[in-house]
Amino acid sequence: MLKTFRIGGIHPPENKLSAGKHIAALDAPKQVIIPLSQHIGAPAQALVKKGDMVKVGTLIAKAGGFVSSNIHSSVSGKVNKIDSALDASGYRKPAVYIDVEGDEWEEGIDRSATIVRTCNLSAKEITDKIAASGIVGLGGATFPTQVKLVPPPGSKAEVLIINGVECEPYLTSDHSLMLEKGEEILIGVTLLMKAANVSKAIIGIENNKPDAIDYLKKLAKEFNGISIEPLKVQYPQGGEKQLIDAIIRKQVKSGALPISVGAIVQNVGTAFAVYEAIQKNKPLIERVVTITGKGVSNPANFRVRIGTSIQTLIEAAGGIPENTGKIIGGGPMMGKALISAEVPVTKGSSGVLILSKEESVRKPVYDCIRCSKCVQACPMGLNPSLLMNATEFTEWGLAEKNYITDCIECGSCSYTCPANRPLLDHIRLGKNKVMGIVRARKQ
Amino acid sequence: MENKFIVSPSPHIHGGDSISKNMYGVLIALIPAFLVSLYFFGVGALVVTLTSVIACVLFEYLIQKFLYKKQPTIGDGSAILTGLLLAFNLPSNLPVWIIVIGALAAIGIGKMSFGGLGNNIFNPALVGRVFLLISFPAQMTTWPVPGNFPLTYTDAETGATVLAGLKQHAGDLPSYADLLIGNMGGSIGEVGAIALLLGLVFMLVRKIITWHIPVSIIGTVAIFTGIMYLIDPVTYANPLIHILSGGLLLGAIFMATDYVSSPMSTNGMLIYGVGIGVITTVIRLFGAYPEGMSFAILIMNALTPLINTYVKPKHFGGK
Numbered sequence: 001m002l003k004t005f006r007i008g009g010i011h012p013p014e015n016k017l018s019a020g021k022h023i024a025a026l027d028a029p030k031q032v033i034i035p036l037s038q039h040i041g042a043p044a045q046a047l048v049k050k051g052d053m054v055k056v057g058t059l060i061a062k063a064g065g066f067v068s069s070n071i072h073s074s075v076s077g078k079v080n081k082i083d084s085a086l087d088a089s090g091y092r093k094p095a096v097y098i099d100v101e102g103d104e105w106e107e108g109i110d111r112s113a114t115i116v117r118t119c120n121l122s123a124k125e126i127t128d129k130i131a132a133s134g135i136v137g138l139g140g141a142t143f144p145t146q147v148k149l150v151p152p153p154g155s156k157a158e159v160l161i162i163n164g165v166e167c168e169p170y171l172t173s174d175h176s177l178m179l180e181k182g183e184e185i186l187i188g189v190t191l192l193m194k195a196a197n198v199s200k201a202i203i204g205i206e207n208n209k210p211d212a213i214d215y216l217k218k219l220a221k222e223f224n225g226i227s228i229e230p231l232k233v234q235y236p237q238g239g240e241k242q243l244i245d246a247i248i249r250k251q252v253k254s255g256a257l258p259i260s261v262g263a264i265v266q267n268v269g270t271a272f273a274v275y276e277a278i279q280k281n282k283p284l285i286e287r288v289v290t291i292t293g294k295g296v297s298n299p300a301n302f303r304v305r306i307g308t309s310i311q312t313l314i315e316a317a318g319g320i321p322e323n324t325g326k327i328i329g330g331g332p333m334m335g336k337a338l339i340s341a342e343v344p345v346t347k348g349s350s351g352v353l354i355l356s357k358e359e360s361v362r363k364p365v366y367d368c369i370r371c372s373k374c375v376q377a378c379p380m381g382l383n384p385s386l387l388m389n390a391t392e393f394t395e396w397g398l399a400e401k402n403y404i405t406d407c408i409e410c411g412s413c414s415y416t417c418p419a420n421r422p423l424l425d426h427i428r429l430g431k432n433k434v435m436g437i438v439r440a441r442k443q
Numbered sequence: 444m445e446n447k448f449i450v451s452p453s454p455h456i457h458g459g460d461s462i463s464k465n466m467y468g469v470l471i472a473l474i475p476a477f478l479v480s481l482y483f484f485g486v487g488a489l490v491v492t493l494t495s496v497i498a499c500v501l502f503e504y505l506i507q508k509f510l511y512k513k514q515p516t517i518g519d520g521s522a523i524l525t526g527l528l529l530a531f532n533l534p535s536n537l538p539v540w541i542i543v544i545g546a547l548a549a550i551g552i553g554k555m556s557f558g559g560l561g562n563n564i565f566n567p568a569l570v571g572r573v574f575l576l577i578s579f580p581a582q583m584t585t586w587p588v589p590g591n592f593p594l595t596y597t598d599a600e601t602g603a604t605v606l607a608g609l610k611q612h613a614g615d616l617p618s619y620a621d622l623l624i625g626n627m628g629g630s631i632g633e634v635g636a637i638a639l640l641l642g643l644v645f646m647l648v649r650k651i652i653t654w655h656i657p658v659s660i661i662g663t664v665a666i667f668t669g670i671m672y673l674i675d676p677v678t679y680a681n682p683l684i685h686i687l688s689g690g691l692l693l694g695a696i697f698m699a700t701d702y703v704s705s706p707m708s709t710n711g712m713l714i715y716g717v718g719i720g721v722i723t724t725v726i727r728l729f730g731a732y733p734e735g736m737s738f739a740i741l742i743m744n745a746l747t748p749l750i751n752t753y754v755k756p757k758h759f760g761g762k
Contacts, residue, residue: 007757007759010458012456012458090450169456241759241760245759251759251760251761252760253760253761254758254759254760256760324448325448325449326448326449326450326451326455327448328455330453332453332454332455332456333453333454333455333456334453334454335453335455336453337448337449337450337451337452337453337455338448338450339448339450340448341448353455355455355456357449359455359456360449360451360455361449362451362457363457363461366462366516366519366560366561367558367559367560367561367562368561369462369560369561369702369703370561370702370703370705370707371465371702372702372706372707372708373460375707375708375756376653376709378756379759380758380759381756381757381758381759382756382758383707383708383755383756385707386707386751402755403758406758406759409453411453411454412454414454414457415454415456415457415458416458416460417457417460418460418461418462418464418465419461419462419561420457420461424452424453424454425452428452
């Protein structure tokens with residue numbers, strides 16, 4: 001029997017409309033907007049000013065702290081301004097606007113298609129180069145990759161788990177990347193193994209992608225220590241804790257990091273970015289983004305420069321459908337509804353999903369009937385109904401005692417609720433409140 | 444061009460499950476048992492069931508409209524279900540006026556006085572049933588003998604149930620075949636073990652309920668009565684008779700699994716089920732009443748908030 005995580009989970013319709021579509025490279029647009037905060041942690045600090053000329057790969061902002069990341073220009077041209085720009089979160093945040101002129105790349109970046117397999121760098125050198133190249137977790141959490149690779153004192157990584165699950169419905173960017181850049185991904189995994197000093201890596205892929213499983217299995221024979229683990233389709237298997245549980249049968253305790261069970265988790269997209277950074281000298285300036293939705297005329301997987309507006313992507317996929325109700329940055333379960341199509345693609349943009357007006361309407365809410373379907377769905381073993389009530393009645397102590405801070409905001413509870421209760425809306429609010437209380441108590 | 448988009452927090456899709464889907468699912472699961480009762484109790488079963496369902500829906504409508512002053516939600520199917528389950532717990536010769544009182548107790552006291560669907564502590568149909576059992580003990584314990592679609596109603600010939608017979612150490616036990624198909628005296632919906640089990644399978648397949656509550660109740664009764672049977676086979680009936688007779692299957696499959704009045708965690712459901720099994724067996728073997736299912740479920744309903752407080756779902760990563 002195929003492995004999966006052991007608590008909760010749901011199986012929404014997969015709707016992988018863009019599966020099997022070739023990754024098409026989009027040309028650089030006329031202007032890019034590159035936000036300085038594309039990762040978890042401190043925003044990067046801009047190194048350029050208005051009027052500066054930049055090339056593709058020029059460092060334009062440096063990491064603003066330990067948990068932060070470098071940012072490079074994805075185009076060549078002139079810095080128009082450094083100003084605030086709307087991003088996927090709906091807030092305006094500082095960003096570098098660059099007017100594109102030509103397509104000139106920094107020297108030393110290998111743009112050829114030749115696959116470079118050998119690497120003589122030490123673990124430290126690899127990690128440093130990953131940090132310098134601005135690589136963050138490309139699965140969506142955008143945690144700076146180099147931070148994860150250096151375990152805190154006293155802990156030791158034993159296994160590298162590579163997330164090729166792509167459990168969000170609709171999204172296919174990781175799937176297409178595995179099919180087209182399989183060998184590069186495996187080289188990237190080998191580099192990550194070296195950097196993290198582990199001898200074993202397991203790539204978890206859900207078995208709704210049998211072509212990717214077969215292809216990577218075949219390729220993995222040439223690599224030492226890398227194995228492929230087909231997994232039962234179950235949302236949210238791409239959650240870090242769920243994936244670890246599914247593959248190595250260990251549950252990370254409340255509040256602990258994956259390293260506490262000897263695991264480091266990275267995404268397949270991240271592994272590919274690591275390959276490009278180390279072997280090709282190419283910093284993280286582009287990524288694969290899925291454009292999808294039932295009304296989209298040509299659902300597609302595009303390789304796009306960071307900073308390209310989502311509007312440009314949608315136009316390349318056939319334009320905004322007539323009946324559009326919602327544009328979502330990410331998948332339907334955890335993505336963010338965008339207030340405008342003008343927001344730029346960032347390092348964490350895995351997809352753009354367009355829902356029709358009918359699909360965007362929430363149904364009327366009824367009283368909880370205590371059917372416990374949310375409890376059965378919750379992958380963290382929480383009682384979402386109780387946590388929602390605790391939040392509504394501002395019972396923060398009760399919420400904390402029932403592990404509200406463990407919520408991974410996967411949305412399985414709201415998805416399941418027959419009374420259409422907005423469980424996650426409330427729990428998210430309560431979780432932030434309780435986290436604030438916990439932080440204040442520690443000080 | 445400035446497009447206006449809908450902005451709301453994730454998740455952006457819903458699974459499509461709804462309260463009415465679940466309620467009508469349970470109603471579909473009850474159809475086989477209803478057909479069995481029509482066959483054995485005929486016109487009586489039809490009249491009692493229709494009266495109970497219509498009365499329950501009507502009372503819910505009136506209370507929501509004139510006391511709550513809200514848009515009535517009788518379309519969700521929960522009042523129909525309460526009416527059907529109440530009828531299934533009544534003898535098929537019960538006069539209409541008693542049924543209407545039972546429906547008022549079920550909907551008015553059992554459900555709406557707590558705030559309606561989702562807020563009631565006790566299973567409304569059982570509140571109605573126990574109310575009638577205490578108020579009209581004679582009418583509630585005379586059971587028509589089964590026939591082949593009999594046309595009699597309140598004038599039906601009556602006899603004892605299997606469990607009442609056991610209690611008085613009188614009467615012959617029906618054959619296992621009769622127990623399985625439902626050829627025995629009893630409440631409308633409690634005879635017909637096979638039909639009830641069909642309903643269970645349907646609800647499990649459709650994921651309306653999980654196995655925990657029915658299995659723990661039936662398992663507990665089987666073990667408890669099995670031990671007593673091994674100790675003294677003359678005084679105590681064997682476990683199979685206990686499981687197939689009386690309201691055990693109806694209660695375990697359809698009454699105890701009521702969402703609102705049962706615990707939310709799987710471990711809580713198991714405790715709740717074992718509790719119902721133990722109390723039912725104690726009442727059946729040692730109590731004054733021949734049947735204890737209704738009381739057992741109501742007692743465990745009362746303990747459900749306590750179970751929910753102390754028994755939590757299995758937390759990811761342990762404590």
